[in-house]
Amino acid sequence: MNKCVERIYNGIIKENPTFVLMLGMCPTLATTTSAINGLGMGLSTTAVLMFSNLLISALRNIIPDRVRIPAFIVVVASLVTVVQLLIQGYLPSLYDSLGIYIPLIVVNCIILGRAEAYAAKNGPVESFFDGVGMGLGFTCSLTIIGMFRELLGAGAVFGHQIIPEQFHISIMILAPGALFTLAILSAIQNKLKLPSATNGDAPKSALACGGDCLSCQGCTGMMNHAVLAEKKAEEVAAAAAAKKAAAEKALAAKKAAEAAKAAEAEKTN
Amino acid sequence: MAKLLNVSSSPHVRSKVSTKNIMYDVAIAMVPALIWGVMQFGIRSLIVVAATVASCMLSEYAFEKYMKKPITITDGSALVTGMILGLNMPPSIPVWIPCLGGVFAIIIVKQLYGGLGQNWMNPALAARCFLLISFASSMTQFTDPATDAIASATPLAVMKSGGEVAWMDLFIGKIPGTIGEVSAVALLIGAAYLLYKKVISIRIPGTYILTFAIFAFIFGRQDVNYVLAQVFGGGLIFGAFFMATDYVTSPITPKGQIVFGICLGILTGLFRIFGGSAEGVSYAIIFCNILVPLIEKVTLPTAFGKGGKKNGSK
Secondary structure (H helix, E strand, O other): OHHHHHHHHHHHHHOOOOOOOOOOHHHHHHOOOOHHHHHHHHHHHHHHHHHHHHHHHHOOOOOOHHHHHHHHHHHHHHHHHHHHHHHHHHOHHHHHHHHHHOHHHHHOHHHHHHHHHHHOOOOHHHHHHHHHHHHHHHHHHHHHHHHHHHHHHHOEEOOEEOOOHHHOOHHHHOHHHHHHHHHHHHHHHHHHOOOOOOOOOOOOOOOOOOOOHHHOOOOOOOOHHHHHHHHHHHHHHHHHHHHHHHHHHHHHHHHHHHHHHHHHHHHHO | OOOOOOOOOOOOOOOOOOHHHHHHHHHHHHHHHHHHHHHHHOHHHHHHHHHHHHHHHHHHHHHHHHOOOOOOHHHOHHHHHHHHHHHOOOOOOOOHHHHHHHHHHHHHHHHHHOOOOOOOOOHHHHHHHHHHHHOHHHHOOOOOOOOOOOOOOOHHHHHHOOOOOOHHHHHHOOOOOOOOOOOHHHHHHHHHHHHHOOOOOOHHHHHHHHHHHHHHHHHOOOOHHHHHHHHHOOOHHHHHHHHOOOOOOOOOOHHHHHHHHHHHHHHHHHHHHHOOOOOOHHHHHHHHHHHHHHHHHHOOOOOOOOOOOOOOOO
C-alpha cells in the first residue's frame, strides 16, 4: 500500500506531468481558459488514465511487444469514447466548452507515456495508482493555471466575478496568456525547489538512472534496477570486508605490541 | 622617462560612443514628437508618457535589485523603452494601463531574457501589442484634436473603409492617433538628428518606407495622395526610425539591414492592405525581430582575406 501512496505523491509533486515532465502541453495550453475548464479536462484525463493504466498493465503479458502502441491506443480510445459520452450526457456545458479536446485525450502524451513507461512494466494495482497520481497532478496543474488565467483575464474565480470589467487583461485568456502563466508557474516551481525529478538537489531517486531527467540520455528503464542493487550489495560487502580486515589487522598489531611489552617486562624482571 | 615606458594594453584609441550616449540621443530625438503630442492633446499626454517612463525605470530597478544584478537604470535604455511605449499610447488612456505595459516590457520581455542586449523582441512594441490585445477598447479610443471628441477613426481606418484623407494633415499631425505618431514632421526632425549623430543608419528605415510605398502603390490604390497618406499615417514613420532600428533587435550586417527593411515593408503592407485591422507596423516589426538571427546568418559578410578565388582554381 505504501508503494501506492508513493505513486500518488510522485504523480502530484515529484513528477508532476505539467510542471516537471512538461507532458500534455496541448490540452494544458488550450483548455485552461477558466479554472472549471481546467478542472474538467484534468478529471476526464484522470478517469481515462486510471483505467488505461489498469487495463494495459493487466494485459501487458498478452499484448505482443511489436504491436503494443496500437494496442494501447485501442484501449485508450475506447475509454475516451466512454468518458466523452458520459460528459456529453451529464455535463453538456463542460462538453461544449472543451469541444475537440475531449476526443483528443486519446493522443495525450501523458496517457501513452505512462502506459509505455510504467503500466507496461508494473503490476495492475501499482499502475492504477500511478494513473491516479499522474491524473491528479495533471488536474491540480490545470486547475491552478486556469485559476490564474481566469482571475487575470476574466476577473473571476470559478465563475464568480470579483474584478470589474475594465481591469480585465484579456490577453490572459487568449493563447499567449497560457504560455505566460505556464512559464511563470514553472519558474516559481523551480525557484521553490519543490522536490522534483528535475531539481539537482532533490533527494536521490530510487530509479536506476538516478532520476536525473534533466540530463537524461535515454531511458535505462527498470531492468538495471537489479543490476544496480547487486552492484551496491557487492560494494557494501567489499566495504564491510575491508573494515573487518582493518579491524583484524589492528587487533593483531595490538596483540603484537602487548606481547612485545610483556616480553620487555619479563626481560626487565 | 618612466612615463614614456608606461604602456597600456590595447585598445589605444577608444570611441566615445557608449550605450548611454546612444540611448540619450534616441530619447532627445523623440522630444519633438512628444512636444507636438502635448501641444495637440494637452498636458494629459505628458502625464501618460511620464508615468510610462517612471514605471519602466522602477521595474528595471526593482528587478535588478531583487535579482542582485548591477543596477542599470542610468544607461537610459529603460527611459527609451518607456518613451516609445508612452508615445504609442492614445492620449485619453487611463494612466495605469501604460504603467502595466511598462512593467511587462521591462520584466517579461527584457529582464527575463537577461537584460539589455539579450531580448529578441523590442520590449516597447511587445508591451504595446500586449496592451492592444488586452485592452482593445481603451487602446483604440483616439481623441480628435480638431473637435476634441473621443473615439474618432484614425486616418488609416478611414482609408481602410474607402475614404480619402489629405496627406498634408498627416504630415503635419492634425489627426487623431497616439501621442507620438501623429506628426510625421516632428518625427522626421528627430530622425534627422539621429542620422546626423550617426546613431542609426538610413538602411533600415529607408528600405522599409520605400518597400512599403511600392507595395501600397501596387496593391493599394495607384494614387500618389493615397500612398503618401499611407506612409505618413499611423506608426510607420515612428516605427521605421525609432523601433525597427533598435540595436538589439535588428540585424547588424549592412546587407541584413536592407533585407530586414524589405521584409518589414512587405509585411506592413500585407497587414495594412489585406489584414483585418488598419494598422500593422507593430506586428510587422515584432515578426521581423524573430527573423533577425536568420537574416544575420545568411548575410554574414566575408572576413578580409577569406573566400574569393583560391590558387589553382579558375
